[in-house]
Amino acid sequence: MPNMQRRYRTVTELKVRESAKTIAFSDPALAGKLTAMGVLPGTCIEMVRTAPFGAAYYIKADGVRMALREEEAASILIEV
C-alpha cells in the first residue's frame, strides 16, 4: 500500500485552540452518549484546555462547552 498515512486522528491529539470536524466514533457505548449530547459526525470540535490533573479535556462542540474524559475524547475520530 502506497500511502499509509492515517486518514483520521482523535480529539486527544488536538492542540489547544485547534479545531477539526468529527468523522466517526470508535466506541458504540460512548457514541450513544456523545451523539445524544449533540457531538455528531460533522460537528466542529475545538480544544480549549486540558484538566488540571490531566486525563480530561475542555472542548467546544459547535460552540457548546463540554468536558470529556480521556477515553471519551479518544473515541471521537476527527479529520487530519
Next chain:
Amino acid sequence: MSKREGQTFHVALVGNPNSGKSTLFNQLTGLRQKTGNFPGVTVDMKEGKLRFEGGREAILTDYPGTYSLYPTASDEKMVAAVLTNPADANFPNAVVYVADVKNLEKHLLLLTQLLDLDLPVILALNMADMAAEMGIKTNTAKLSEQLGIPVVLLSSRTGDNVSKLVAELEKLLLSPTVSRKPFYPFTDLEKQVAEAVQLNLDANNPYRALLLAHHHGWLPFLKRNDRETLATIVENKSFQSLRSQVDETLDRFDRFTPIVQDTIDQPPAFPETITDRIDALLTNRWAGPFLFFLVMLLVFQAVFDWSEYPMGWIESGFGSLSDWLKVIMPKGWFTDLLTDGILAGLAGIMVFIPQIALLFLIITILEEVGYMARVVFMFDKSMRRFGMNGRSVVALISGSACAVPAIMSSRTIGNWQERLITVMVTPFISCSARIPVYLVLIGLAVPPVRVAGFINAQTLVFGSMYALGLVAALLSGWAMKKWLRTREISYLAIELPEYRMPHWKNVGLTVWEKVSAFVVGAGKIILYVSIGLWALSRFGPGEDMAQAVVRAETEAKSQQLDQGAANDLVAQRQLEASYAGQMGKWIEPVIRPLGYDWKIGIALLTSFAAREVFTGTLAVLYNMGSAEGDINDSAENESKATLRAKMRSETFSDTGKPVYTLGTALSLLVFYALAMQCMSTMAVVARETGSWKWAIYQFVFMSGLAYLGAWLVYQIFG
C-alpha cells in the same frame, strides 16, 4: 388518551440538562410543590400544582434533565421508565418539552423521541431574553407547523410568555392531538423487532415496543416473563441495541437539523464570551484547583462564623421552653417525656438547620452559577483514582453538612460502582452533627496554645478531624475500587454551562428541599431515637431506679446540697441505674482498650443512633443536667466549661486513674470521626442502594475502622 371528568391531569416537564427546566417549574408552580416518590424507582420527583385561568388544575412533575430516552444515569433512567409505561400512575396526559432556543440544534433529540411515543407535547422555547440579546430570530409559527405541535417562545427567568404556555397547555390537555406520522422511520430490523414485541406484549405504539426491546434488561415495571420474552426476541433477531441507538440518534439529528436551520436565524460565529475569560482562570491548570480550595476554605469559615448565632438562639430557646414547661407542668413521666424526650429531640434537629441551610445555600449558588460543573471537570481524574467520579465531589462537599441529602445527590452518577462507592464513603466526611462532639473533646484535651507562632492548636486539631474524614473517605474508595472491579462503562461527558447570575427563587427552593430532606429524613429518626433514649435512661430493671433515687436523696441530705445540686445528683444516680446505664457497664470490657469507661460507653451506645446526643448524655452523667440550656451565650459557654471541668475530674472506679487523658480524648475524637453513628444515613443508604446489605457493610466497616483507629491512637497517646 382523554381523561374522564373528575380525574386529575398529569403534566410532565421534560428537557435536556441546562435547558432552564427547573426555573420554569418554579415559575409555574411557585411554592405549591413537594417531593414525591415514584413507585419502582428510587428517585424523588418534584411535583407541583399548576392552576389554569378557569380554575382547572393539573399536577406538574419536574423530570430529571436528560438528552435522550437511551439513559446513562439512574435519574435519567427514570424518565424512560415512566414515559414507556402508560400504566404508571404518573404517566402524563401531556408533556411540556423545554429547550434552549440558543442551542436548539442540540436540544431536539428527546423531543422527537417523545413525539414518536404519541405523547401530546408542547414545545417551550426557553431563554428568549438571552436569544434576543444575541440577535437570534425565531419563526415559531413555522417551527410549530413543521413539528406539528404548539410552540411557545418564552423566558423562564423573566417570566415572559409563561402565561401563554399555560394557556396553550390547557388547550392541549382538553383536546390532545397526536395524529402525525412517525418522526423516525425504523430500519427493517427495528420494524421486525417492534412487530414481534407488539405481538407478544401489550404495546400499542411501535416506538414504545422498540424501547422495551432496547431496555428490557432494566425497565422496572416489566414482569419476569415479559422480560424473558423480550430477551428472546432480541436474541432471535440478533438485535444490537447500541448500534441501533446510535443510528437512530444520527437519523433523528439529520431530520430535525434542517427544520431548525429553516426556522431559526442564528449568527454563524461563536463569539468569545465572558464565560471563556472566567474559565481561563477558574479551570486553569494551576490556578483552578488552588482557587477551588480557597473557595472551600472561605465557605467553611463563613458557615461556622455565621451559623454560631442562630444555633445559640435555637439552643437557648428550646432550653427556656423546656425549663418553663417543667415549672408549669406537674412532675411526672409525661412532663419528662415531653421535655427530655420530645423537646430535646426537636432541639437536636433544629440546632443543625442553620449550618446545613447555609452550607447548602452556598453549594446551590455555586451550582446555579455553573461553577460545580467545572469542579466536576477538574477533579474527575483525582476522584477516579479513588473509585469515584468527578460528580462525587458535589456529594462529598454536601456531606460536610449532612450525609442524607448528600447521598441523594449521587443519583447523577451513571456508573453503578462509582455511585455505590460515593454513597459508601460520603458518611466519613465530618458532618454538622460531629462538630459539637469535636468542640467539647478538643476543648478538654488540647490546650489553646499557638503552634508555630500563629495557628491555634485547637483549630489545628479541629481541621485535622476534617482531614481525617476526607482521607478515610478517599482511601476506602480506593480499597472498594480494588475489591469491586466491574466493567460497566463510566461517563464524564458533561456540559459546562455559560456562567450566569443565580436565579434566587431556584436557590431558595433548592435549599428548602435539602433542609427538608434533613428534617424529614434524618429528623424523624433523631426524634424517635431521642424518645427511645429517654425511655432507656428513665426506666431501669426491677426496683433499681427507685432505690437509686432514695439513696441519692439521702446522700444529698447528708452532704447538705442545695435543691439544684440535689436534683442533678438524683438524675445522675437514676441514669446509672437505668437500662442505658446497665448497657454501658455491660459493654465496658469492649471499650476499655480504647481508654473509655462505662459512662463513655453509655454516650457511645446512645450515639449509635445519632451522634450529637453524646454531649447531652455526658452532661447528665456528669451530674450537671440543670446547668444546661441557659438563656444567654456566656452561660452556654459556662455550661460547656463546667462539663469539661467535670470530665477532667473523672477517674476510673477500679484504678483511680483519670479517665480523660489526652489519649482518651484523641481516641474518642478519632472514633467519632470514623464511626457510622447515624441511623438516618443507614436508612438512606439502604434506600439508595436498594438493599440493607450495603448499609450493613458500611456500618460494620466504618465502626470497625473507628474501633481500630481509636485503639491505635490510645496506644500511642494513652
